[in-house]
Amino acid sequence: MRMNVLLTAAAGLAALFFQPAGNDAAAQTRTTFDIYVVDVEGGNATLFVPPSGESVLIDTGNLAPEAAIRDAERIMAAAKDAGLTRIDHLITTHWHGDHFGGMAELAKRIPIRHFIDHGPNIQPFAGADEFIANGYKELYSKAKHTVAKPGDSIPVAGLDWRIVTSAGEVLKTPLAGAGAPNPSCASFKPQPVDTTENAQSVGSIVTFGKFRVAHLGDLTVNKEFELMCPNNRVGTIDLFVVSHHGLAVSNSEALVHGIHSRVAIMNNGTRKGGLPEVMKTLYSSPGLEDLWQMHFSLLSGQEYTVPGMFIANLLDEPSAAMPVAPMAAPPPGPSTPPPPAHNGPAYWIKVSAQADGTFTVTNARSAGQGGPTADRAQWRKRGPRRC
Numbered sequence: 242m243r244m245n246v247l248l249t250a251a252a253g254l255a256a257l258f259f260q261p262a263g264n265d266a267a268a269q270t271r272t273t274f275d276i277y278v279v280d281v282e283g284g285n286a287t288l289f290v291p292p293s294g295e296s297v298l299i300d301t302g303n304l305a306p307e308a309a310i311r312d313a314e315r316i317m318a319a320a321k322d323a324g325l326t327r328i329d330h331l332i333t334t335h336w337h338g339d340h341f342g343g344m345a346e347l348a349k350r351i352p353i354r355h356f357i358d359h360g361p362n363i364q365p366f367a368g369a370d371e372f373i374a375n376g377y378k379e380l381y382s383k384a385k386h387t388v389a390k391p392g393d394s395i396p397v398a399g400l401d402w403r404i405v406t407s408a409g410e411v412l413k414t415p416l417a418g419a420g421a422p423n424p425s426c427a428s429f430k431p432q433p434v435d436t437t438e439n440a441q442s443v444g445s446i447v448t449f450g451k452f453r454v455a456h457l458g459d460l461t462v463n464k465e466f467e468l469m470c471p472n473n474r475v476g477t478i479d480l481f482v483v484s485h486h487g488l489a490v491s492n493s494e495a496l497v498h499g500i501h502s503r504v505a506i507m508n509n510g511t512r513k514g515g516l517p518e519v520m521k522t523l524y525s526s527p528g529l530e531d532l533w534q535m536h537f538s539l540l541s542g543q544e545y546t547v548p549g550m551f552i553a554n555l556l557d558e559p560s561a562a563m564p565v566a567p568m569a570a571p572p573p574g575p576s577t578p579p580p581p582a583h584n585g586p587a588y589w590i591k592v593s594a595q596a597d598g599t600f601t602v603t604n605a606r607s608a609g610q611g612g613p614t615a616d617r618a619q620w621r622k623r624g625p626r627r628c
């Protein structure tokens with residue numbers, strides 16, 4: 242993995258610019274396609290804002306009452322940084338609590354114009370079923386609602402936004418420029434059929450000029466194979482938002498090596514995701530230059546976790562040292578000790594892309610008490626893509 246890193250430091254608090262006139266006003270000064278991978282403690286929330294100012298949010302974080310409030314506030318901080326006063330499109334990838342959980346709290350804080358999902362929940366769960374039947378219907382009754390299908394295009398000014406997976410189905414016709422044989426399919430080993438919501442995930446390929454992003458939610462390996470084999474239907478990618486928090490039931494070589502991403506960002510938790518098998522698949526991916534993580538992962542240990550400059554968040558009570566060897570995840574249950582806690586200030590990883598394919602990844606992280614400093618770790622790619 243080649244690391245082209247530019248470290249810059251500046252004193253003081255980095256200013257946040259917010260234009261209250263609305264998304265249209267924000268678009269008047271924006272020149273980049275900005276992507277905020279928001280820390281929701283091992284869930285998912287990713288905000289996309291092109292130069293037009295029209296916004297797309299994928300997922301809203303965790304379900305538990307305190308976590309939902311926390312995650313909604315963290316999403317709002319990113320929306321404020323982007324100058325937004327509304328969310329134009331909200332895609333819920335699937336009905337697991339770490340992906341839709343903050344929606345009701347977020348809707349109290351900012352208008353949402355368009356709700357997108359894969360359809361009914363297929364994995365009975367009281368929290369999801371109650372929310373879909375009551376709270377969710379009430380929210381989208383006041384807006385627009387779309388059940389996504391592979392091949393759909395989400396109308397976002399300045400972006401080509403394509404749905405490539407939804408409700409257990411995958412794209413059948415390759416996207417423009419895609420469709421070549423995928424040699425990474427040869428090593429694929431199928432897993433048992435996934436009957437959970439993960440395999441229902443709404444997956445997106447987003448194009449801004451020469452810059453391309455893949456976000457597939459928690460799509461699992463058998464569905465990855467259907468999408469990528471024997472021919473790669475999505476093509477090559479610049480930014481891969483790592484699937485399923487870096488769990489090994491997702492992120493097959495058929496996908497990860499097939500898309501040839503230049504940079505990957507993993508929205509993992511301190512003891513969720515970042516498993517050694519996935520880290521090895523990412524590190525060995527052809528063309529990958531850098532991997533960024535929301536947290537260190539105890540499941541990776543020092544052997545596989547990225548260097549600190551590529552990690553967005555620390556702990557409420559930092560430990561003296563991180564274990565060298567990866568640890569095994571403890572079995573779930575009431576006696577399982579909680580993972581290392583992070584409930585204080587949270588920091589996103591932000592990608593800013595130009596239409597020519599150049600982009601910068603910025604990790605804004607607190608280095609002291611009382612709020613964030615202007616410490617930054619940045620990666621910039623210049624020139625044409627190297628395949």
